[in-house]
Each structure stands twice: as C-alpha cells, then as structure tokens.
Amino acid sequence: MTRTSQPANxxxxxxxxxxxxxxxxxxxxxxxxxxxxxxxxRDAIECWAxxxxxxxxxxxxxxxxxxxDHLRMQVPDDSGLDMIEPFMGMLITLAAFDLGQDRLPNFxxxxxxxxxxxxxxxxxxxxASFCSAAALPHLHPDRxxxxxxxxxxxxxxxxxxxxxxPVFWPEWVEKVDLQQAA
Numbered sequence: 001m002t003r004t005s006q007p008a009n010x011x012x013x014x015x016x017x018x019x020x021x022x023x024x025x026x027x028x029x030x031x032x033x034x035x036x037x038x039x040x041x042r043d044a045i046e047c048w049a050x051x052x053x054x055x056x057x058x059x060x061x062x063x064x065x066x067x068x069d070h071l072r073m074q075v076p077d078d079s080g081l082d083m084i085e086p087f088m089g090m091l092i093t094l095a096a097f098d099l100g101q102d103r104l105p106n107f108x109x110x111x112x113x114x115x116x117x118x119x120x121x122x123x124x125x126x127x128a129s130f131c132s133a134a135a136l137p138h139l140h141p142d143r144x145x146x147x148x149x150x151x152x153x154x155x156x157x158x159x160x161x162x163x164x165x166p167v168f169w170p171e172w173v174e175k176v177d178l179q180q181a182a
Contacts (some may be wrong), residue, residue, distance in 0.1 A: 019169050020112065060097070064097050067093075074086055088128065095130060105146070131156070
C-alpha cells in the first residue's frame with residue numbers, strides 16, 4: 001500500500017491527531033509499534049521490546065502481519081458474498097491477534113489502527129471483523145464483553161463509509177536531550 005502525498009486537510013489531520021491522543025498511552029504505543037512492524041519503518045524489536053516477552057510478541061506480530069500485503073489486495077469491491085471469504089478470514093485472524101494483545105481497548109482504537117494497516121477501502125468490513133474477533137473464545141469473557149460493548153450502533157449499522165485515506169500516521173519520535181540540541 002502506498003500513501004499519496006496530497007496535502008492533508010488541516011481539520012482532518014487535527015481530528016485524527018486528537019483521536020489518537022485520546023487513546024491510553026499503552027494503546028498509542030501499540031499502534032505505533034504495529035505500524036512499525038507492518039511497514040518496516042525501523043527495527044521493531046530494538047525500538048519497542050522492553051523484555052523477552054515483548055520481543056516474542058513482536059516476532060509473532062511480524063509473522064502474522066506478513067499477510068497484510070495480500071490482505072490489501074483482497075479487499076472486496078462490493079458486498080458480494082462470494083468475494084468476502086478469503087478477505088474476512090484473514091482480517092479476522094489479524095484482528096484476533098491484535099485484540100489478544102490486550103492493547104486495543106475498543107472499536108475506535110481498532111478502527112484507527114486498521115484504517116492504516118489495510119486502508120480506507122477496508123472500512124466497511126471493520127465492524128464485522130472486530131465483532132467476530134472480539135467474540136472469539138481466546139479472549140476472557142469480561143474482555144469480550146468490554147470490546148463488544150465498545151462498538152456503537154452507528155458504527156455497526158453505518159449506511160456508508162468514507163473512502164478518504166487517513167492523513168495522520170503516528171510515529172515514534174526519539175527523545176532529544178535539549179542541552180545537546182542547543
């Protein structure tokens with residue numbers, strides 16, 4: 001997937017930045033990490049792993065995210081049932097992995113990440129994939145309840161979706177020693 005270099009509408013950019021800022025710090029961190037893994041922006045293990053458990057999680061995420069290129073090519077153009085099986089199966093698998101990491105606390109955070117992982121064309125499929133993955137038995141029942149209650153009726157029953165690609169792509173910014181920078 002390539003991002004176009006069109007000038008971003010300032011209001012949309014600010015809106016997406018505010019939405020990202022509203023997420024808990026752990027969610028922000030997971031979204032940035034996921035985008036690094038998906039797009040190979042940097043060595044994710046070196047940048048994000050604080051211990052061996054997190055390093056193992058990033059390695060697993062790297063393996064599962066290898067499906068993203070194929071997934072982006074499989075996004076159905078319409079709602080024809082014959083076209084959704086390979087796409088939805090793969091999307092639900094990816095969503096189940098990410099929801100299982102316990103860093104995406106709600107549909108808004110999931111949607112924010114997946115609009116960037118798969119693209120705007122996946123928006124119509126995100127509510128169904130989220131609900132499917134959130135209902136899988138690998139999640140604790142309380143977590144399933146919390147996730148499923150986080151999707152609004154309007155998100156679940158939207159009559160249409162924007163095809164505008166996201167304009168804000170959160171990235172890790174290295175801390176700079178202000179005394180050395182001066």
